[in-house]
Amino acid sequence: MSQETLEFSPVLLKKLRSSQTITILTGAGMSAESGIPTFRGSQDSLWENYRPQDLATPQAFRNNPKLVWEWYAWRRQKVEQAGPNAGHYALVELAQKVPGLTIVTQNVDSLHQLAGSQNVIELHGNIRHYKCFDQSHVIDVLPETDEVPPRCPLCGSYIRPAVVWFGEKLPEANLLAAYDASVAADLFFVIGTASMVEPAASLARIALEHGADVVFVNPDPDAMSGPPEFQLQGGVTTILPALIKAAWPK
Ligand code: OAD
Numbered sequence: 001m002s003q004e005t006l007e008f009s010p011v012l013l014k015k016l017r018s019s020q021t022i023t024i025l026t027g028a029g030m031s032a033e034s035g036i037p038t039f040r041g042s043q044d045s046l047w048e049n050y051r052p053q054d055l056a057t058p059q060a061f062r063n064n065p066k067l068v069w070e071w072y073a074w075r076r077q078k079v080e081q082a083g084p085n086a087g088h089y090a091l092v093e094l095a096q097k098v099p100g101l102t103i104v105t106q107n108v109d110s111l112h113q114l115a116g117s118q119n120v121i122e123l124h125g126n127i128r129h130y131k132c133f134d135q136s137h138v139i140d141v142l143p144e145t146d147e148v149p150p151r152c153p154l155c156g157s158y159i160r161p162a163v164v165w166f167g168e169k170l171p172e173a174n175l176l177a178a179y180d181a182s183v184a185a186d187l188f189f190v191i192g193t194a195s196m197v198e199p200a201a202s203l204a205r206i207a208l209e210h211g212a213d214v215v216f217v218n219p220d221p222d223a224m225s226g227p228p229e230f231q232l233q234g235g236v237t238t239i240l241p242a243l244i245k246a247a248w249p250k
Helices: 010-018 058-063 065-081 086-095 111-115 172-184 200-209 236-247
Strands: 021-026 100-105 120-122 125-132 159-163 187-191 213-218 231-233
Touching: 010 236, 021 172, 021 200, 058 065, 065 125, 065 159, 086 100, 086 111, 086 236, 100 172, 120 172, 172 200, 187 200, 200 213, 213 236
Parallel strands: 021 100, 021 187, 100 120, 187 213, 213 231
Antiparallel strands: 125 159
16 A cells, blocks of 8 residues: 555455455554544553553452542543544445445444444443443443442442453453454454454454455554555554545445
């Protein structure tokens, strides 16, 4: 791809048009241009400024539930103020052009779904949802109380965000569905992820081993690998709409 003119490799465009099954792994970079901070990769990144072990582990919640609750409340507020960006909408358009498209996301912000994407597998939960700490009771409506965090009306344990923390298992059905979608892919996109966290980071390799071509979209060249024509350097709002326009000119 040439950066100045946003010209894409004819091989990539042909592959895009002929693929039956496209699987797309997204990470925090997908929502960066919606105003949601990433975890790594810039000075404003969350893990540049906070320690994951203090905020995103079951132990952290046990040690200081109020701190963890309030940090997630701050992040949830950012998510609620954000909306999908042109990259999210480009993926909705892409789904209308290919027979099968699955998005596997590490993001907890629902922005793919809010853009209108149908087939979205959430690997790390959803920051807009809650469950209780001890028994994972689903909490649809937070109880009205001054207590921080509030407590589960069923078992009395603290309520927590329904996200996956470090040291916790990913939801098994979602992980299996993500493996299946990776195995089935003709074309696999890795968009806006540093690929530092397992098991999501291994999905591209699984897709590659099962015959997919793997395309990266990222402003950081160090986050990409493979054939240069499949490394699309730039932000999602620039690259994704241009890519679809190039593959399906009106
Ligand atoms: P990271 O924050 O680790 O990586 C974000 C990636 O997005 C980096 O490679 C950036 O270069 C890239 N990026 C930044 N702006 C972009 C843009 N406009 N367009 C495209 N790419 C852009 O995020 P993840 O890889 O998603 O897990 O992080 C994985 C997991 O680590 C998260 O789900 C979270 C975190 O700790 C848990 O909390 C369990």
